[in-house]
Amino acid sequence: MANKRAESAESAVPFPNICNALIILGSKWAFPVLAELTAGPLRFKQLQRNTKVINTQSLTDTLRLLEKAGVVRREVFPTVPVTVEYSLTESGNDFRSVLGEMDRWATKWGAPRAELQ
Amino acid sequence: MANKRAESAESAVPFPNICNALIILGSKWAFPVLAELTAGPLRFKQLQRNTKVINTQSLTDTLRLLEKAGVVRREVFPTVPVTVEYSLTESGNDFRSVLGEMDRWATKWGAPRAELQ
DNA sequence: CCGTATCCCTGGCGATACTG
DNA sequence: CAGTATCGCCAGGGATACGG
Numbered sequence: 107m108a109n110k111r112a113e114s115a116e117s118a119v120p121f122p123n124i125c126n127a128l129i130i131l132g133s134k135w136a137f138p139v140l141a142e143l144t145a146g147p148l149r150f151k152q153l154q155r156n157t158k159v160i161n162t163q164s165l166t167d168t169l170r171l172l173e174k175a176g177v178v179r180r181e182v183f184p185t186v187p188v189t190v191e192y193s194l195t196e197s198g199n200d201f202r203s204v205l206g207e208m209d210r211w212a213t214k215w216g217a218p219r220a221e222l223q
Numbered sequence: 224m225a226n227k228r229a230e231s232a233e234s235a236v237p238f239p240n241i242c243n244a245l246i247i248l249g250s251k252w253a254f255p256v257l258a259e260l261t262a263g264p265l266r267f268k269q270l271q272r273n274t275k276v277i278n279t280q281s282l283t284d285t286l287r288l289l290e291k292a293g294v295v296r297r298e299v300f301p302t303v304p305v306t307v308e309y310s311l312t313e314s315g316n317d318f319r320s321v322l323g324e325m326d327r328w329a330t331k332w333g334a335p336r337a338e339l340q
Numbered sequence: 341c342c343g344t345a346t347c348c349c350t351g352g353c354g355a356t357a358c359t360g
Numbered sequence: 361c362a363g364t365a366t367c368g369c370c371a372g373g374g375a376t377a378c379g380g
Binding site (some may be wrong): 250251 | 372373374375376380
């Protein structure tokens with residue numbers, strides 16, 4: 107077994123700053139919401155319809171999370187009834203490169219189970 | 224409000240193939256384990272020590288998940304007592320570019336809450 | 341050393357009802 | 361329309377004990 111590290115290993119984790127990104131990707135609905143918003147701003151109800159299954163509570167939770175993470179901006183327009191629009195911030199837009207890389211990888215390696223049993 | 228999409232939106236999700244990647248990133252310990260393995264093969268106990276907090280059950284669950292996802296390879300050496308070594312597959316190694324992109328993003332946008340309250 | 345087998349327990353998610 | 365307020369559930373994670 108070609109393993110030098112096993113005997114002398116120290117826990118020096120690569121990619122130390124990823125935590126923020128993981129918080130986003132960890133939440134169940136964060137990605138679908140983000141994906142929807144990459145195509146342009148949307149309002150609450152519209153997001154709810156597009157992401158399909160999601161219920162009110164989960165959607166608001168997700169949006170609050172993404173706001174705190176700084177990737178989504180919330181704008182209120184004082185119409186009657188009130189209109190609220192969600193859009194990506196600059197960092198949110200930049201996050202697309204992450205999603206793009208994930209997509210490239212997922213496409214390249216397809217269905218994993220198939221070929222390696 | 225500059226929103227054309229809100230009125231006519233259809234749910235055509237970008238990045239349709241990401242699901243596999245999300246399965247990996249979704250599990251709590253998958254990333255730390257993956258991160259450890261990017262530096263080289265490790266044995267079970269060593270992984271457990273390096274990733275610190277993790278317990279036996281969670282670690283095995285995580286490793287089985289990563290095996291099924293095709294990113295981790297498990298090799299048994301019939302020593303006494305038995306030795307088991309975990310390493311990244313080709314797709315597992317390629318996954319580093321995803322982690323790298325996440326790291327780049329997380330580093331660039333740092334601590335989110337601070338500046339944009 | 342490398343796990344499997346249990347049990348417990350928390351928080352994320354779903355569903356529903358209601359307010360500004 | 362855009363949420364807040366509750367409640368219940370249960371899958372996933374933690375701790376421990378034991379087997380090959």
